[in-house]
Amino acid sequence: LRMTPRLHSFLQEPFQIPNEVKYSIKMYKKGNQFKVPQRTNKSTNSSLAELMCTLKNRVHLSTVKAGDGPFSGEKWERSLPKQSLQETLGNPKTCAVVTSAGALRGSSLGKDIDSHDAVIRFNSAPMKGYERDVGKKTTVRIVNSQLVVSEKKKFFQDPRYRTGVLIIWDPAPYSRDLDEWYKHHDYNFHEHYHEYRKVHPEQPFYIISPSMQWDLWDVIQENSPVDIQPNPPSSGMLGIIVMMSVCKHISVYEFVPSRRKTELCHYYSSDRNWQCTQGHYHPLLFEKSLVQRLNRGEEEDILVLGKVTLDGYSQYTC
Numbered sequence: 001l002r003m004t005p006r007l008h009s010f011l012q013e014p015f016q017i018p019n020e021v022k023y024s025i026k027m028y029k030k031g032n033q034f035k036v037p038q039r040t041n042k043s044t045n046s047s048l049a050e051l052m053c054t055l056k057n058r059v060h061l062s063t064v065k066a067g068d069g070p071f072s073g074e075k076w077e078r079s080l081p082k083q084s085l086q087e088t089l090g091n092p093k094t095c096a097v098v099t100s101a102g103a104l105r106g107s108s109l110g111k112d113i114d115s116h117d118a119v120i121r122f123n124s125a126p127m128k129g130y131e132r133d134v135g136k137k138t139t140v141r142i143v144n145s146q147l148v149v150s151e152k153k154k155f156f157q158d159p160r161y162r163t164g165v166l167i168i169w170d171p172a173p174y175s176r177d178l179d180e181w182y183k184h185h186d187y188n189f190h191e192h193y194h195e196y197r198k199v200h201p202e203q204p205f206y207i208i209s210p211s212m213q214w215d216l217w218d219v220i221q222e223n224s225p226v227d228i229q230p231n232p233p234s235s236g237m238l239g240i241i242v243m244m245s246v247c248k249h250i251s252v253y254e255f256v257p258s259r260r261k262t263e264l265c266h267y268y269s270s271d272r273n274w275q276c277t278q279g280h281y282h283p284l285l286f287e288k289s290l291v292q293r294l295n296r297g298e299e300e301d302i303l304v305l306g307k308v309t310l311d312g313y314s315q316y317t318c
C-alpha cells in the first residue's frame with residue numbers, strides 16, 4: 001500500500017503542512033477572535049500512553065449545569081438536564097464516531113458502524129438514503145450553534161435530530177469565562193435551546209462547556225509542531241472526546257482519511273473543497289495528526305477503511 005501525496009502527507013513524518021493551512025493559521029492568528037494567548041511550549045514527542053493520560057487528566061467531558069454563573073434562574077433550571085451526560089450515556093463497550101467526510105460515500109461501512117453499542121454523528125449528517133455507507137443507528141448527535149440558529153426550522157422538525165442525545169456547542173472565548181461567553185456567544189442559541197427543550201422535553205440535550213473546548217485545544221496545540229489556528233476544535237474532535245470519556249473502545253471513521261480521500265466535503269452533499277478535510281477555521285489537520293498518534297489499530301485499517309481504533313479513558317490508569 002502506497003501513501004498518496006496531499007492529504008496523506010500529514011500521516012507521515014516529517015509532518016507536512018499544506019500552504020493553504022499555513023495561510024489560515026496566519027490569518028486567524030491575526031484576527032484572534034477568541035483572545036488566545038501566545039503559546040510556545042511544545043511536546044510533540046509524547047508516547048501514546050503519555051498522550052492518553054494528558055487527555056484523560058486534562059480534557060474532561062463537561063457540560064453546562066443549572067446554576068453555573070449566568071446559566072442560573074428558573075428558566076435554565078427548567079431547561080438544563082438534571083442528569084449528567086455521563087449518566088445519560090452510561091458506559092458503552094464499543095462506540096463509533098461517524099465523521100461527515102465525503103470519503104464515506106461508497107464505503108459500505110454501514111453495517112460495521114451499526115455493530116457498535118453507541119454511534120455519534122454530527123450536525124446535519126443524514127442516515128436516510130446513506131444507510132449502506134454510514135449506518136442508521138444514532139445514539140448521540142453534536143450540533144454547532146450555527147446550525148441551530150441558521151437552520152432553526154429544520155432543526156426543530158427534521159426527524160434526524162429526534163434520535164438519541166443532543167449536544168450543542170458554541171465557540172467560546174479562550175478565557176473559559178461563562179459571563180463573557182454568555183454576552184459574547186458566537187451564535188445566539190439560548191432562546192432556541194429553551195424552546196427546543198419545551199417542544200421535546202423527553203430528549204436529553206446538553207450544552208458543552210467552554211473549558212472542554214479550550215482544554216482540548218491546549219493539548220492539540222502543545223502536541224503540534226507549529227502554532228495551530230486559535231479557534232476551537234471541530235465538532236468531530238469534540239465527539240471523539242465525548243466517546244473516549246464514556247466508551248471502552250472507539251472506532252473513528254474517515255477522520256484520518258482513507259485512500260477514498262476526496263475533495264467532496266460531505267458524504268451527503270455535492271460541495272467540493274479540500275478545506276473540509278484538512279481544515280481552515282478549525283485546527284483539523286492537527287486534530288487528525290493527534291488522533292492518528294492514538295491509533296491502536298492497523299495502519300491498513302486507516303488506508304482501506306478510514307478507521308482509527310482508540311481506547312477510552314477508562315482503559316488507562318494514569
Ligand code: C5P
Pocket residue numbers: 098099100101102122123124234235236237254255264265266276277278
Ligand atoms: O462539516 P461538519 O463539521 O458538520 O462535519 C462533522 C465533522 O466531521 C467535522 O467537524 C470534522 O471533524 C469531520 N469532517 C472531516 N472531513 C470532512 C468533513 C468533516 O474530518 N471532509
